Amino acid sequence: MLTILFDGVAYGMVLFILSCGLAVTLGLMNFINLAHGAFAMAGGYFAFLLATRYGVSFFATIPLVFILTAGLGLIIERTLYSHLYGSSHLEQVLFTVGLVLMSIVIADYFMGAQPVSIPLPEILRGQIEIGGVGLGRYRLFLILVCGLLTLGVQLVISNSRFGRQLRAAVDNASVARGVGIRVNRLFALTFAFGCGLAGIGGALGAEIMNIEPTFPFKYMIYFLVIVAVGGTTSLTGPFLAAMLLGIADVARKYYAPSIGTFTIYVLMIATLLVRPNGLLARRS
């Protein structure tokens, strides 16, 4: 039971880091980026390539993946996404679904259909005894790293100049521009940052989720649920939603594996019936 909670929390934290970028882009630019999972997948593949082809140590891959995926995000944002700011949600959906389809085939072409496995360093394998309970080392690592990342993101958003400008731009982009904040540059950086986080999430999550060509589609619904149910006004909502989802999914796998991935849909529907505007929404 404790293991389920523990594994669920680890899973939830990875899901949160993965969804962070989507929550911020949605809240900031009112942009529904369904292709968010593609950047996570890219991160997973980058980590795999770095570790296996270039012999980079696992711990070093993490910052490298961030930079690589953020860079990828920046390029794609400047060339493709930026043309769609101000477009309707439908156009955003069609556009990003197109990107998802393309990314699936590209991944399949270059990396094959099998899920990739990233070799873990000794220290992260197996279990560690804490208070008489055996906890998976890797999952413990996940909780620590993701926890730190979450705190980091929260700090950046609430305390840095970047964060202040970001919050101003979320509040009212035209006023922010009027005050001299370069909103387009802000969007580009934020988008890249979100992609970078997704990339890390993909790299970290490779061990517990499958990094394979269909990843962007398989996990699309997870990210959507976390962001739609959690809301985009703060990071707390998505965090709670991700935790709930992670724990529920692990519990389902354990207790009723034959049910399949129904948990997430049931959760989504249940939350929507009770709280049509997300977990933490106060106003209707």
Add this chain to the structure above:
Amino acid sequence: MISFLRHGIATASESAKRHRWFYEALFWAAIVLAALLFPSQHLLMIEISIIALFALSLDLLLGYAGVVSLGHAAFFGFGAYLAGLLALHGIVREPVLAMLLTGLISGLIGLAASTLVLRGSDLTKIMVTLGLALVFYEIANRLTWLTGGADGMTGIEIAPLLGLFEFDFFGHIGLAYCLVVLFLLFIVARCVVDSPFGWSIKAIRDNPTRASAIGVPTHRRLMAMFALSAAYAGIAGALLTQTTSFVSLSVLHFERSADVLLMLLLGGTGYLYGGLVGAVIFKLLHSWIASLTPEYWQFWIGAFLVAIVLLRRASIRSALASIGERFRPAGHAQGRAR
């Protein structure tokens, strides 16, 4: 090129509005002519007419009601499986009756689903419709005893239409069936869209606050439109089953939902013919690309979605720029009365 086409279509549509009946009659006559001239292509034409009906169903939901759905395949697939079950287990043997029943039940399922879908924002709608299609897929996948699971539902025998016309291998009867259904449902859709109900739906899409401020019960009306759209999609699915005697999980694939969105993107929304035109273009595109790179078809659909949206944005932006020059913003003292 697209903006040129759009301009051409725009001016054509100005005069088309006046001679609407003529152009429409021409359209349907062309279809019948094509059916008569190319008897060897009837199976292909059946496919096109089915996806055209599916696209029409989504146009009602998306183009008129403004509801963004990423999972309309849920109702298409539901209809396909239901029609398959009705035939397989001899519950309703006669295909027309089965088709109508499937439509009715799909509509009811749509009505139930609408209570979940029609809450909250666009994002919520996208999530719920996607989730719905995924749930339906999962159910069909797992209830192997009912649906045949991954192998599909086989052994379906379709009785003769109205007890008289037996389906043949060349698709002659099948095409006549599909075209008649498509045409009749089109007429109904046209009726609905021009009716006070249809106008109120367009009003809700334009400005929901204003709509309720004039007394439109927005939620109820949208639910009704959703149900109609689901019924149409279900019928399209039933036609597929009845003309192929087979149902597979592919009817519930996300790709179906993506395909039909692309069709509406290609053909345009909000004028009822968009789905039909888009279906033809889509099928032609599909055949052409499949002959070049069959395994990477998914890539090309994606590329088309991306490209067309980008092109639209480019032409919209330049169109907006020119409109902006001609009309002063609100509040200026020189606001013209004409």
Add this chain to the structure above:
Amino acid sequence: MTAALETRRLAKHFGGIIATNDVSLTVKHGARHALIGPNGAGKTTLINLLTGVLAPSQGSIHLEGKDITGIGRAARVKLGLARTFQVNSLFAEFTPFETLTMTIGERLGIGSQWWRKLRGRPEIEKEAEDLLETFHLVDVGDRPTKSMAYGKQRLLEIAIAFACKPKVMLLDEPAAGVPESESAEIFQALAALPPDVTVLLIEHDMHLVFRFADRITVMVNGAVFAQGAPDQIARDPRVRAVYLGEDA
């Protein structure tokens, strides 16, 4: 005698903010009742509460004696309550003629009909044309609303409320944003409202208020500050102090 519109101790809280504070307002039949007050006084919030866009935290609303506090937006319109919006809220793609035809259709209860066309019904179209004429919209009647000048759009706002044939009309700053040259038409339209229709009017334009209103309520910080006949209010030193300043 029952008032046309009445609120009893109506209140609305947003978290810690009290937007509407214990408002008890009575609007008599056929009244030309103006609601004035500084910006942020909660006037539009009150209209939103009256029309059902917002749900009250406390209190009740009565239309012709009937408690409508729990009734939905569309239903309140059907009971005879219509409003205009402070910022134009129109059907951008429809022409004024189409908008009015549709509104009249809803009023007549044919809004849910799906089998007959909306267009081609002479009674409805005649009424729509008459309205276009009354509100000086004939020349723009067949052009999409989004292409109309702001002043004309504002007239359409009022025309739509009119087309609902309401018992009570809530006008939220009908002249707002309209240039001097076009506001005469708006004044005319307001003056032409039939005497049996009750009007509650929010306005900042004091000329309009004192010409039009037979009763004024002053709101400050979400609460009723003063009420009375126009000349009473004009002479009231407290009102002058808080709001009218030197414009009286």
